[in-house]
Amino acid sequence: MPDREPSITGYLTLGLLAGRDWSAYQLAEQLGRGVAELWPSADRGRYAVLTRLRDEGLVDTRQEHTGKRARTIYSITPEGREALTRWLSTPVRPPSLEFEGMVRVLLSDQGSLDDLRRTLAQTREQARANRDMFARYAAFISETGGTFPERRHLFALANTFMIGHYDHVIAWADWAAQQLDTWPDTVTPATTHQAQVREMLAPGREAWQANGDPSL
Template sequence: MADRELSTTGYLILGLLADHDWSAYQLAEQLGRGVAELWPSADRGRYALLNRLSDDGLVATRQEHTGKRARTIYAITPAGRAALATWLSTPVRPPTLEFEGMVRVLLADQGSLDDLRATLARTREQALAQREVFARYAAYISTTGGTFPERRHLFALANTFMVGHYEHIVAWTEWAEAHLASWPDTVSPATTHGDQVREMLAAGRDALPPEEA
């Protein structure tokens, strides 16, 4: 059964168990510490996935008691470590983005200019808040080593990306708000602001290889 295809979330759980045995609740805590922003579906179906990992022999379980309360503790098995190592050697899938604010931007011609401005403002607030979260993670790991001190060099790589990601969103919202300043609505700029639209698209064109630009 262990040859069934495993989801990225499954490998993520194996990775968390690779250095520490956890209960399902403790795994949920770890998944909430910056992982959800990288993999939003990480906590979805967690219990069913743990059962599957156990059925496939990739994790082992044991019972621990605190007083009269019992909890199940999960530990990675040698087969689980082998499966994780094999997965890490395979080609990575392209990154994806789930961004409701951008969907609203794309459909903004069906709403008001105030709606669009509100979307940009809220997106900026959210990005600032998330940037602070990862900045605090960086400070915590720097001073304590974090929950996985043996992985802090890897967390440093990921944390720098996440801070930069949210900084990019903040900068983009400010850039977008500046361009909206002369728009009378969300419809007419397609024809009345042609020069501005071409200027905004120039950055995209500049990203093409020289032979295609």
């Protein structure tokens, strides 16, 4: 066993190498194809993780030459396959979300109504662009089998989630923008629009009463 567990980026890298050998550039390219939207730190650590995996004995390296140019090719070791298989059998962490636009929404009482509208509009457009990217991936996988045809069924599961996720963000941004129509600013609605706030919170309250404490 390695001295320390690989990071999620490490396991992603092992998963890519489980299917075939790759150069560092090819691995970085694969990690950048939709993975950054699912696991942002994978994009930031995609090169450094290879050194750690090699030091832990989870990947091997060899040199390949094309003319006078040499490149390092990475392959998974039996220990790497064992680590990946073992990790897949462990409990999964709860989902987490990295969403700057939502942080800005929470702090919008310190800015203008136009700032908040702009945040919602930008969030919508970003979600639309990402949804369209995953829609293109879906078409590519459907028509060609994708880069990993042996995993097309698993990519279909993940792709459906990602498109649904961005559809939800788009719908939420449209709905949130409509809520601002009668707001004079980003501060006073806390007291002047209490009925609207209660209406916005009603679905969550009803869900809690149905599944939690009905006394609320």
